[in-house]
Amino acid sequence: MRFDTRLIHAQQPADPATGAVVPPIHLATTFRQSAPNRTKGFVYGRSGNPTRAILEATLADLESGRRGLAFSSGLGALTTLLESVPGGRRIVAIDDLYGGTRRLFEHHRAQFGLSVDYRDLSDLAEARAALATPAHLVYVESPTNPLLKLVDLRALAGLAHRAGARLVVDNTFATPALQRPLEHGADIVLHSMTKYLGGHSDVVGGALVLGRDDDAERLAWLQNAVGAVPSPFDCFLVLRGLHTLGVRMRAHQESAAAVLEVVGRSRKVRAVHYPGRARASDRALVRRQMAGRGGIVSVEVAGGGRAARRFLARLRVFTLAESLGAVESLVDHPASMTHASVPRAVRQAHGVTDGLVRLSCGIEDPADLAEDVAHALRAV
Numbered sequence: 001m002r003f004d005t006r007l008i009h010a011q012q013p014a015d016p017a018t019g020a021v022v023p024p025i026h027l028a029t030t031f032r033q034s035a036p037n038r039t040k041g042f043v044y045g046r047s048g049n050p051t052r053a054i055l056e057a058t059l060a061d062l063e064s065g066r067r068g069l070a071f072s073s074g075l076g077a078l079t080t081l082l083e084s085v086p087g088g089r090r091i092v093a094i095d096d097l098y099g100g101t102r103r104l105f106e107h108h109r110a111q112f113g114l115s116v117d118y119r120d121l122s123d124l125a126e127a128r129a130a131l132a133t134p135a136h137l138v139y140v141e142s143p144t145n146p147l148l149k150l151v152d153l154r155a156l157a158g159l160a161h162r163a164g165a166r167l168v169v170d171n172t173f174a175t176p177a178l179q180r181p182l183e184h185g186a187d188i189v190l191h192s193m194t195k196y197l198g199g200h201s202d203v204v205g206g207a208l209v210l211g212r213d214d215d216a217e218r219l220a221w222l223q224n225a226v227g228a229v230p231s232p233f234d235c236f237l238v239l240r241g242l243h244t245l246g247v248r249m250r251a252h253q254e255s256a257a258a259v260l261e262v263v264g265r266s267r268k269v270r271a272v273h274y275p276g277r278a279r280a281s282d283r284a285l286v287r288r289q290m291a292g293r294g295g296i297v298s299v300e301v302a303g304g305g306r307a308a309r310r311f312l313a314r315l316r317v318f319t320l321a322e323s324l325g326a327v328e329s330l331v332d333h334p335a336s337m338t339h340a341s342v343p344r345a346v347r348q349a350h351g352v353t354d355g356l357v358r359l360s361c362g363i364e365d366p367a368d369l370a371e372d373v374a375h376a377l378r379a380v
């Protein structure tokens with residue numbers, strides 16, 4: 001079956017007990033055993049839940065993985081993944097990352113002696129140099145948050161494996177509708193389901209999808225041992241959101257295209273960040289590993305932090321808020337909001353300036369979004 005059909009039907013047969021076409025929300029926290037340890041596959045709500053099992057099987061299917069695991073948040077998924085890294089080991093991470101991801105890496109560095117090397121892994125020469133030394137994990141976002149840099153997944157997977165590392169890809173921005181990293185050699189996919197997978201700003205969740213059986217076994221054990229699991233209702237909300245992921249991603253892209261028209265020709269904008277926009281090599285990557293470029297556009301407003309704040313104050317359709325990937329358009333000022341936990345000098349050094357704003361283009365009428373941005377730019 002093709003992807004959009006799998007979004008509706010993969011791993012979601014009608015309920016065998018009743019024929020219900022929507023998966024039931026199973027709230028039971030414990031399951032009867034006919035004799036000690038004789039079960040129908042479910043024991044206790046943290047260890048496993050039938051609604052969660054449907055979501056996890058769906059995630060594995062959509063990401064072309066061996067196994068999906070759902071968590072209480074994207075950072076809950078990352079915490080559990082980091083529990084699998086022995087103390088003192090080395091992680092090589094891309095320099096442009098969600099602020100909370102970097103904050104958690106830094107915590108593990110201070111607390112447990114993890115070594116974390118932040119490098120521009122969108123540059124293969126730099127990746128090659130960084131991975132001349134052995135590592136345990138290579139950790140990237142592609143596109144990155146908030147600068148929308150792209151990583152050559154196939155090439156980086158080769159370099160990671162030669163360095164003895166697994167390649168982990170945070171696929172939150174692209175979603176499996178536009179990019180399936182496991183098909184390009186990555187080992188583990190991470191999601192904040194809070195964003196596009198849920199899609200409606202009404203559920204916090206995270207996921208890991210494993211491409212290898214040994215990782216699947218280890219991480220499933222840790223999912224239960226650590227216990228950062230989502231509620232059955234949250235799992236249902238993500239399953240409901242997934243049904244429309246395909247149509248939503250197409251609409252998000254149409255909105256992004258309308259916004260790009262405006263920011264691309266404005267003298268009030270110093271730089272526009274969008275996958276495949278700046279470099280010819282990125283356009284080749286889009287063709288090779290992506291089915292589309294997504295709905296996030298970051299722009300650097302001319303005039304720095306003050307100009308950015310004037311721009312934000314004038315927007316009417318875009319809502320100033322953290323998060324992204326929802327049906328409603330959201331705008332973020334990374335320097336003071338999502339990436340405020342990253343030291344200023346570190347931020348500035350790799351391009352997250354005070355003038356940068358991140359636009360998550362929703363599925364409203366694209367013409368209204370374009371007008372909103374054009375109007376707000378006039379105030380700059």
Ligand SMILES: *Cc1c(COP(=O)(O)O)cnc(C)c1O
Nearest residue numbers: 073074075098145172192194205
């Ligand atoms: C939001 C986000 C996360 C963290 O996920 P939560 O669900 O908020 O814990 C991780 N990675 C990226 C790219 C994100 O945008």
